[in-house]
Amino acid sequence: MEEKKEKTMQKEKVGVYICHCGTNIAGTIDVEEVKNWAAKNPNVEVSRDYEFMCSNTGQELIENDIKEKGLTRIVVASCSPHMHEKTFRNATERGGLNPFLFEMANIREHGSWATNDKEAATQKAKSLVNGAIERVVHHEPLEKIPVEINPNTLIVGGGIAGITAALELANAGNHVYLVEREGTIGGHMAQLDKTFPTLDCSACILTPKMVDVGQHDNITLLTYSEVEKVDGYIGNFEITVRKKARCVIEDLCTACGICEEKCPAQVVDEGYGAGLGYRKAIYRAFPQAVPGYPVLDKENCIYFQTGKCRACEKFCPTDAIDFEQEDEMLNFNVGNIIVATGYDLFDPRRIPQYGYGRLENVFTSLEFERMVNASGPTGGHIVLRDGETKPEKVAIVHCVGSRDQNYNEYCSKVCCMYSLKFAHLVHEHLPETEVFNFYIDMRTPGKGYEEFYHRLLKEDTHFIRGRVAEITDADHQPGEEGKLIVQVENTLLGKQQRIPVDMVILSAGIEAREDAAQVANLFKMGCDYDGFYNERHPKLAPVATMTDGVFIAGACQGPKDIPETVAQGGAAASQIASLIGQGTMMMEPVRASIREEDCSGCRICNNLCPYNAIEYDEEKEVSKVITALCQGCGTCVAACPSGAIDGAHFTNLQVMSELQGLLWDVQPAPEKVTA
């Protein structure tokens, strides 16, 4: 204690830089005032403000000041350290100082953006800057720890994003573990019939890629599997995957399909079939599934429920059915991870006035995709729920569950386009049928998208501008009997209209996966308010996350169409390829160490460490940190009764000094103490 006290007196030359961030900070915080105030701190040599500290010129300011004015410590007050700590550490290093002699004050996220009260924001900024100055004085030079990057990659989710990324990495010669929850890869894209605006057959462009994945030497495909545990950090993650028992011996199965044919249990296919068709209890989602071997769904299997049947086993020509099969736990190491878990379709049952689930002939968009698909349950015929009747009038309702504060405030981005595609498909299949598209605003930004809308205008679709208020079978007027009535304000006419139709398609929006929050926690990512994963930077780092080595791609980050999803899958893969190319990565030196001379050998810390990184030296009767295992959480530092453990970059002295600096304006006057 006494020793450190003396250290505080030692004068460091601190450079303080207050960023305006355009008006992001300067609009709320009086930057000039903070700068001038900071300059009065005895340790501060230079205090400056600048428009954009993260710009080249901003960084050069720091570099030049270090060189010209002999600064020994740097403080930048700007955004969150999660945003630009790295940037300014690099600048500090280029100036010739150890990068850890730098500290950041977060006056944007925690300051100017969090309040409109200019006076309070300025006061808070002073405190944060002061805390950083008092802290940085006690910083010590540290060296980063090199970590080797394991060239293997884990990709979670076998939709088009995961498939794209897997092929990119595998083709470059890297090994990929592709983990998919369902029995086959393909994702939502495999469920679609045509793709807008070019109307390519979705399966035709997707299945060759699926086959490539299935056959690739560099890809370990784990379907019907889920990631259970993720340990470690960039370069060396330890992954545990549960490979669920599919009751099929993969080595023996020839994917002949006889088991499926013979299985007597038929259930509604809520997965791939979107609830519109049936499947067996042992099934492949669709004939082109990759891998080709089926999955046995125990909940619906007659044998598992009643103890009798075993038809699949009886008929299997290669004895590939194994009812006793158990879940398997697989462990492997990877250097990087891509999360590409996709989206859930908004469940329109949440909007009761649209009648889905109550009114037979109200369909979801995915149901319609399956219906209009030639390999779907109706053989591609557009029919009502009775399976026969062709609709004479079809309503397509945009924005279901999107752009609505009661459900999701955001626009789902793809619905306008796929609704137009639906209108076109109805025209194509049933030329006599009238189609009504109900929209709030027609959103068609994208290559060839607006042109597609114009094509539909020529096809004589009725476009009614108005958000549908309700869909009912309660008729009021002649002509409405037995119909579904779509009630809407035609906002271009300013009139309420009731339009009787035979079929309604609800263009449901895109939502984050139901379990997005759990998955985010598993991989240490953040979710936004809507449950979509947070990218590191909305503009400049769209596929990286706040956790090094974990990347995201596709609709798990936000609503996206296929081209964008594919682009993200590729982007994530190329970022990882570049890390693999570097071979090593420098890690934060935030680690604990024990001062032998102060250690009493009480061993409290030994059991406290979650990584078993502290061992006891029987001979010397002291504890020791195994640096390679230590992750730097600091719980041992807080617990040591002798204060013998130092947490590098988070020492007691550093934290206490920051604390004292933060509270500069409320410190009780010293004379009060003795009063």
Added chain:
Amino acid sequence: MSEQFEPVIVGFLCNWCSYRAADLAGTSRIKYAPNMRAIRVMCSGRVDPQFVLKALRNGADGVLIAGCHPGECHYVNGNIKALRRYTMLKKTLDQWGIEEERVQLLWASASEGTKLAEKVNSMTEELRELGPLRWHEKVLADNGAAHVPVKEA
């Protein structure tokens, strides 16, 4: 309007969840009481009870410790350790007559910007009601006044 007492709260926020929650509150432009000043620690398990005491002694009216949800700690279970220390610390503070609202513990994941902001608001409101802490009068007065100078000198 009369001059309102504005408490100063020190927030110990863990690097992985709650500090990011505060970042998210900012990026989402959620406006909340500017009364909390944050210190970033790697884990809520790093929060040494003496940090809290130092904060109160040095003029803070309250301290918020925030970490990842139980079971979601970046360091396995550092937050549980924080909870244990917090529980013991509260007993001590209680004996000194320090109101329990002054030191609070919050679980906020990186996506819970709103939750963090709401907590800062509610805590600020509670501390406004309680008024300034006045550590030196409350804790050190009477018997306390005697021992401070003795020990240090």
Added chain:
Amino acid sequence: MKFGYYPGCSIDRNARSYHISMMAIAERLGLEFEEMEDWNCCGATEYFAINDIPAYTLVSRNLALASQQYSGEKLVAPCSACFLNLKKTDHVMGEYKEINQKVNTALEAGGLAYQPGTVSVHHLLEVIVKDVGLEAIEEQVKKPLYELRIAPYYGCMVPRPADMESFDDPEHPTSMDKLLESLGAIVVDFPLKAQCCGGHMTQISEETALELLRRLLKNADDYGADMISTLCPMCQLNLDAYQGAVNAHFGTDYNIPVIYFTQLIGLAFGIPENELGFGKEIVSAKPALEKISDEAPQEKKRRRRPGRRTGLPMPSMPEEG
């Protein structure tokens, strides 16, 4: 169970049968409704059209009285408009400081005060379904309403507005459906169950009002309802007293009695009709009541899902599992 009771102006005369039947079933269910002393009118939908602060103030006098007279008991209102006005005023005073301040300044002139959130306002249906519970109701059923086809009518002000915590779905409420089913009755599909009866429109634009009423009657009739079950004096008055006017105006011949759900509960409990206020309705319930059978019907519930293999599967609804 003890509750505070805000009857509302209609209960005294027009909706007497609501009050009578409510009290009759309360006895069987062990419920005690203690009427608020010196309550005043809630202003219905009229006061807000003239002056809003006085309108909130008018309602808040009742809330202030309730907070004085009861010690934490829930306040029950059987009338939809009263329920909404009481609940909304409490909610708005809590959310909007300016309104709270003005209302309390006005209350002070009468020596009263109200702290929003103190009184918990509930509609009678909510109390029956939630606090009493369907199991307790079923235990009391002595004469099930077998074969009686009922259209459950909720109207607008009980399920909505949705921004305050509502005990049922604002678009597709089902609590009364389940209640009536537990009495043994057949609940018909009634898509317009939460549509508006027109409220005071009968006094303002009869044509508009009659059209709204016609739709409701037609919809109930389309689904073969023997009667409409209601939970609001205004809905009852409009559908019952104006049914003749609807028939005269549109050349229809609807003859659908409109009965309070409390009367139906009483009936199933075996309480004699004359002790439940039957006979006060203008469209007589007699013919409908004669349809009640002693035998449980064979097929109990309507099924909407088409059978397997014929046609396409229907999406399942949460309650169907």
Added chain:
Amino acid sequence: MTQTLSARAPSLFEEVVAETSGLGENLNTCIQCGTCGGSCPSGDDMDHTPREIFAMIREDMREEVLTSNTPWYCVSCYYCVARCPQDIHITDIMYALKRKAIEAGYYQKAGKDKAPEFSETFIDFVENNGRSFELGLATRYHLRYHPLDAFKMATGMGLKLFTKGRMDLIPPKIEGIDQLKAILKKSKELGGEA
């Protein structure tokens, strides 16, 4: 609330929001989707849909808005409020428009003079007795404004209700009527027109 120092007269939008005491403040977030107009049970009879009224308020079309029959056809069923994707308190805005129309003396022009008259008669009773009174309300409202309807009322439905024992002859009155009057007097001083 009244921080604006500008000399310009308040726009209709600002006035309407002020009239709702805050409940209508997100009216400016209307995205003109028409959910309200589509949901309205009496939308057919309105000369402008609620959505149009909101657009007109934004464009400061004072006279057109305040002479519109739209608010008077609102039955307060709250469908629009429950469904509005922007969480706008439409019913309360309609109430506010009614009050503004009465204040501006515009409501006769809306051709819907019956509604404010009915409301005023109703409130007369409540303010003087503390309770409403159906028979008195009906006869007085009709006699004062629509004598022919009063005859129809007395011989038709009113008679039926009367014989069923569903109408009072004497108006009910609360005990604390003086207290109520004092409270309402004060509230009117606080809440706009007295």
